[in-house]
Amino acid sequence: MNDHLPDSLVSIRQLTLTRGDKAVLDGLDWTVPRGTATGLLGRNGSGKTSLMHTLLGLIVSEEGTCTTLGQDARSLDDDANERLGFVDQHYQLIDWMRVDQHVHYVERMRARWDTDLQGRLLDAFDLRESAGLRVGALSPGARQRLSVLLALCHRPDLIVLDEPVSAQDPIFRKVVLDALRARVIEDGATLILSSHVLRDVESIVDRVAVLDGGRITIDAELDAMKESYQQWIVVGAATSSEEIAQLPFVISSERIGGALSLHVRAGEAERRELESRFSVSVEVKSLDLERLFPVLLGVSPKAVTA
Amino acid sequence: MVPFLCLLDRHSGEPVYRQIVDQVRFQVASGSLTAGDELPSTRAFGAEHGVNPMTVSKAYAELERIGVIERRPGLPSVVAAQRPEESAANVQEELRRVLRPSVTVVRQLGVEPEEAVRVLRGLLDAPDQPGD
Numbered sequence: 001m002n003d004h005l006p007d008s009l010v011s012i013r014q015l016t017l018t019r020g021d022k023a024v025l026d027g028l029d030w031t032v033p034r035g036t037a038t039g040l041l042g043r044n045g046s047g048k049t050s051l052m053h054t055l056l057g058l059i060v061s062e063e064g065t066c067t068t069l070g071q072d073a074r075s076l077d078d079d080a081n082e083r084l085g086f087v088d089q090h091y092q093l094i095d096w097m098r099v100d101q102h103v104h105y106v107e108r109m110r111a112r113w114d115t116d117l118q119g120r121l122l123d124a125f126d127l128r129e130s131a132g133l134r135v136g137a138l139s140p141g142a143r144q145r146l147s148v149l150l151a152l153c154h155r156p157d158l159i160v161l162d163e164p165v166s167a168q169d170p171i172f173r174k175v176v177l178d179a180l181r182a183r184v185i186e187d188g189a190t191l192i193l194s195s196h197v198l199r200d201v202e203s204i205v206d207r208v209a210v211l212d213g214g215r216i217t218i219d220a221e222l223d224a225m226k227e228s229y230q231q232w233i234v235v236g237a238a239t240s241s242e243e244i245a246q247l248p249f250v251i252s253s254e255r256i257g258g259a260l261s262l263h264v265r266a267g268e269a270e271r272r273e274l275e276s277r278f279s280v281s282v283e284v285k286s287l288d289l290e291r292l293f294p295v296l297l298g299v300s301p302k303a304v305t306a
Numbered sequence: 307m308v309p310f311l312c313l314l315d316r317h318s319g320e321p322v323y324r325q326i327v328d329q330v331r332f333q334v335a336s337g338s339l340t341a342g343d344e345l346p347s348t349r350a351f352g353a354e355h356g357v358n359p360m361t362v363s364k365a366y367a368e369l370e371r372i373g374v375i376e377r378r379p380g381l382p383s384v385v386a387a388q389r390p391e392e393s394a395a396n397v398q399e400e401l402r403r404v405l406r407p408s409v410t411v412v413r414q415l416g417v418e419p420e421e422a423v424r425v426l427r428g429l430l431d432a433p434d435q436p437g438d
Contacts, residue, residue: 185349
């Protein structure tokens with residue numbers, strides 16, 4: 001199904017987008033490999049939505065290039081649009097239609113619509129009972145699930161989701177995230193997801209891209225990040241040493257009682273060296289995405305004040 | 307194909323591929339997977355555990371590199387045959403991995419090594435005592 005696709009479904013070079021006199025995106029470079037699920041992370045106002053809209057061709061940038069599914073994002077053809085699935089932050093739907101009419105309406109626009117998948121998602125998302133209701137009468141959670149269903153049933157190659165589970169309770173959160181993940185595993189779809197809830201992102205992504213200051217500052221496999229960033233609790237005689245905090249692989253350090261807590265970008269070799277050089281003992285704590293994110297953004301504990 | 311247990315926690319700080327490597331290695335060391343046992347394809351494993359097949363492939367590549375499994379073109383991967391001394395070394399390596407965090411705690415508590423070994427031996431001699 002995706003045999004004609006390029007290795008990178010999105011490829012962005014030197015993209016600049018200004019709003020008023022402020023550069024929202026500022027010389028941004030980014031490549032999204034095929035078959036991966038990427039979490040697009042950034043603080044409020046960092047430009048995540050603008051970036052998503054740009055790669056879908058909904059916003060045209062002033063400078064730089066954006067190639068989506070191998071085509072210029074500013075002029076995607078019908079074939080490219082058929083391969084795209086998008087869930088907007090505000091999940092726009094047509095309120096006066098009944099749920100079943102709305103599903104049928106979108107189905108008729110999509111050549112690759114999979115009615116079997118539609119049936120499974122109607123059940124999983126608990127929307128079958130609501131088929132006869134007006135879309136406008138649905139709860140926010142049900143509306144959001146409907147918009148996810150509508151973005152998935154044509155089995156798109158590239159799925160872009162802006163906060164797709166923000167209105168879901170914990171049970172439906174998992175159901176929707178599992179449905180998204182299944183598209184990546186079963187269809188080899190490529191997925192770009194933004195969410196402030198890092199646990200949600202962590203449950204389905206393979207990669208993380210951090211948008212900060214108008215650029216993608218970090219873009220790597222989540223596994224690789226978890227492997228290279230660690231927290232070390234350093235205990236021993238020399239822990240007051242400012243020398244430790246100055247080591248090149250130390251990102252930040254903080255004193256906790258008699259111990260020194262470090263965020264490091266290091267591995268076994270560095271740990272052994274530190275232990276023998278300063279005669280200290282190091283306890284390694286791995287970082288989940290929740291604790292990794294501030295470290296990546298560099299807003300974690302302040303520099304040491306020993 | 308042997309149905310083998312793999313419990314993955316995406317919210318642990320451990321990389322997912324590393325969790326797969328560790329669990330397969332442990333099951334080989336403990337004998338619940340033996341030479342010639344077939345592993346699921348990366349796709350089947352991915353679908354079963356909700357993991358990207360690329361991540362499974364990375365884990366299998368690492369397992370092959372360290373000699374735990376054998377990947378065969380067009381055929382299922384299998385648990386590699388191991389010489390007895392290799393098996394013994396693997397068991398030791400697993401033990402080392404599991405006990406290493408305890409070593410840090412022992413040092414932090416300032417407990418003498420002999421005392422720590424005595425406690426471990428005590429626990430081993432009374433393995434089924436609940437709740438301490």
